[in-house]
Amino acid sequence: MTLIYAGLSLGAVYALVAVGYNIVFIASHSFNFAQAQLMMVGAFVAYLGYVTLKLPTVIVIIMAMTAVMLVAAFEERIAVRPVADHQTQLITTLGFGTVLTGLVQVIWGTQPLQVPFAGGDEVLTFLGGRMFPDELALVVFAVALVVAISAYTQRRLNGLALVAMSQDEEAATLRGVSVRKLTFAAFAVTGLLSGVMGVLIGPKTYAVATLGAALALKGFVALAIGGFGSMYGGLIGGFAVGLVEQHVARYFGSGFSNLSVFAILLLVLLIRPTGLFGRVQERTV
Amino acid sequence: MKARLGLVAGLLAVGSLLLTACGGGTADEPPADQTPYRVMISGGSDAGAFTNQLKTGVAAAKAATEVVNAAGGVNGRKVELIESQDNADATKALSNLRAQIAKAKPDAYLTAAGSGVSVAVAGILQQNEIIFLDSGNAAETNKPSTNPYAFHLAAPFKTVIESYLPELQAKSYKKVGVLHGNSAYAKQFGATATETYKAKGYEVNAVEYDAKALDMIAQISALQAFKPDVVVFNGYGAPVGYVLKGFTKLGWNVPLLGDTSVTATPLVTQLPPDGMVGTPEVANLKLEIARSLDAATASAATKKAVEAMKAQGQIFGSLNNCFNYDAIMLLAAAGNNAKSSAPKELTAALLKPEVNANAGTAVYPAYPYLADNHQPQLSADSHIFVAPSVMKDGQVGHTGN
Incomplete structure (x- = not known):
């Protein structure tokens, strides 16, 4: 059971990266390849708040959300908005992520830093398995976040506008949706959420400059398995990647762990090229 | 007329020969024994996870340069340290x-x-007959038959692995679990440990983990199924934390013996909140250290070196990052013994036990090289195991820690 919990908590981390990718993808049809680095910055800000400044949890969360939101908004202004096509945005956001990694190394160094968890660090035993409180919080947060975002996009006007943009940008513009404003807002919201994600991920992974690179690829695989644009797909894709990775490493060795994850990705894409929950928009011309 | 012309030509020829003989080269270049003894070091300040290692390695070389120059240099030649700003990038270093x-x-x-x-640089150094004291212990730099001027500085795998044997024997362990990463070094660690302990009659099971993974529960569970009496493990940086957290999460109270790279991870040699010293995660852990890393029992030469290095900058990690201090001390001792700074004489002197044992080195008291093996032949007791404690100035066990 401990192995399943480990897979789920790791999967939750990947799912959160996938959620970040998805929000930007829905709003702008582009991938923000600096998403994992934004979460990494969140983890470092959490370390700064908890350890260096010794602030209470609420203030640390607000600080992380604000700081990463500003970074994400800045990213939209310099790495996304000036670039016309989505393909080039892949490169510019990747470059922005690399800059973030470098800056973090300059400020906090290259060694892993421990980020405390407000819920304590005593191991919990549940149904015969063991997990840390921060891991439980990660799983709960990932599920709650996906449910909340899905509900928002289905029931709130701004959420519907986002979906409209993702389906037909031109038509949405004609209906009065400000595409530019919503894209900017999507980046800012992603930053806001990445701040909270950083506070939650830090206790499990440490605040370490290499975190962005470690998360970016697996988060993308989770998204591809689940289906681009699908929040529930990203969540299930994340859990699938985490569980497969852990079980294969346990029974076949860590050498097969990554291999199996990519084998499953290939299999899913062969059967359903849009991912498990992705949708294809067909047009009759 | 013909005879006078011949006399002038003869005088000119003799004159030019005399000028050449007396000059010894260009007019502004000093004689060979007065030129600085140039030591080039691969350095920089932006090498990702290796930055601190680079900075400390260069600071160690600078400290030794000052010590050696104050004592007269390498056979009378002052050491000039030339830092290559390559950030440990092989291509840049070569260029x-x-x-x-x-x-x-x-x-x-x-x-x-x-x-x-x-x-990357071993070949060109060999071609140009430049002495290479390699703290990276590359296989290319321990081939005395083809590359007589290259020597290793770090402890060979054999020593690192065999240093566990007294600890395994003292605690009467029979089954040994080995947990190691997937880098070239870590794989070699796993293979050599398995081979060595099996040869000594231990039952061994080795499990590899991906150093980029964020959770080690799967690998630790696989090892737990083998029910070892002790787990020997290798790792550096965040994976060390994931491994230790994994043991705590599983509630598995097995003794852990971390290798020298685990010791070099600040996480296990700092107090909370930055580190884990004194926490349940390291309750079962013992760290492998060179004897010189124990501040309480370090030699006078080590203490002198630590003071000299502190004057040059912070010592990041353990003294294991300071092999370059020993490198320059060894060069000076060899040069002074051989009364020469020529590579052939100098390398011959390095093989003499009385030279490398009295060089004033910091990390190991001696670097016993053999004519056919340029790895330091350190004894198994040159490393010991200690409980994690705060590391300061590259050493553990400071009074008051």
Whole structure:
């Protein structure tokens, strides 16, 4: 059971990266390849708040959300908005992520830093398995976040506008949706959420400059398995990647762990090229 | 007329020969024994995870340069340290070395982080007969028959692995679990440990983990199924934390013996909140250290070296990052013994036990090299195991820690 919990908590981390990718993808049809680095910055800000400044949890969360939101908004202004096509945005956001990694190394160094968890660090035993409180919080947060975002996009006007943009940008513009404003807002919201994600991920992974690179690829695989644009797909894709990775490493060795994850990705894409929950928009011309 | 012309030509010829003989080269270049003894070092300040290692390696070389120059240099030649700003990038290091050879050939070469640069520069150093004291322990730099001027500085695998044997025997362990990463070094660690302990009659099971993974529960569970009496493990940086957290999460109270790279991870040698010293995660852990890393029992030479290095900058990690201090001390001792700074004489002197044992080195008291093996032949008791404690100035066990 401990192995399943480990897979789920790791999967939750990947799912959160996938959620970040998805929000930007829905709003702008582009991938923000600096998403994992934004979460990494969140983890470092959490370390700064908890350890260096010794602030209470609420203030640390607000600080992380604000700081990463500003970074994400800045990213939209310099790495996304000036670039016309989505393909080039892949490169510019990747470059922005690399800059973030470098800056973090300059400020906090290259060694892993421990980020405390407000819920304590005593191991919990549940149904015969063991997990840390921060891991439980990660799983709960990932599920709650996906449910909340899905509900928002289905029931709130701004959420519907986002979906409209993702389906037909031109038509949405004609209906009065400000595409530019919503894209900017999507980046800012992603930053806001990445701040909270950083506070939650830090206790499990440490605040370490290499975190962005470690998360970016697996988060993308989770998204591809689940289906681009699908929040529930990203969540299930994340859990699938985490569980497969852990079980294969346990029974076949860590050498097969990554291999199996990519084998499953290939299999899913062969059967359903849009991912498990992705949708294809067909047009009759 | 013909005879007078011949006399003038003869005088001119003799004159020019005399001028050449007396000059010994260009007018502004000093004689060979007065030129600085040039030591080039691969350094920099932006090498990702290796930055601290690089900075400390260069600071160690600078400290030794001051000590050696204050004592008269290498056979009377003052040491000049030339830092190659390559950030441990092999291509850049090679290009900088070529440029330096074209400008003014270095007499010796040092590295400060990993073995990538060592592999890249070994060939060109050999061609140019430049002494190479390699803290990266690349295989290319221990081939005395083809490359007589290259020597290793770090403890060979054999020593690192065999140092566990007294600990295993003292605690009467029979089954040994080995947990190691997937880098070239870590794989070699796993393979050598398995082979060595099996040869000594232990039951061994080795499990590899991916150093980029964020959770080690799967690998630790696989090892737990083998029910070992003790787990020997290797790792550096965040994976060390994931491994230790994994044991705590599983509630598995098995004794853990971390290798020298675990010791070099600040996480296990700092107090909370930055580190884990004193926490349940390290309750079962013992760290492998060179004897010199124990501040309480360190030799006078080590203490002197630590003071000299502190004056040059912070010592990041353990004294294991300071092999370049020993490198320059060894060069000076060899040069003074051989009364020469020529590579052939100097390397011959390095093989003499009375030279490398009295060089005033910091990390190991002696670097016993053999004519056919340029790895330091350290004894198994040159390393010991200690409980995690706060590391300060590259050493553990400070009074008051």
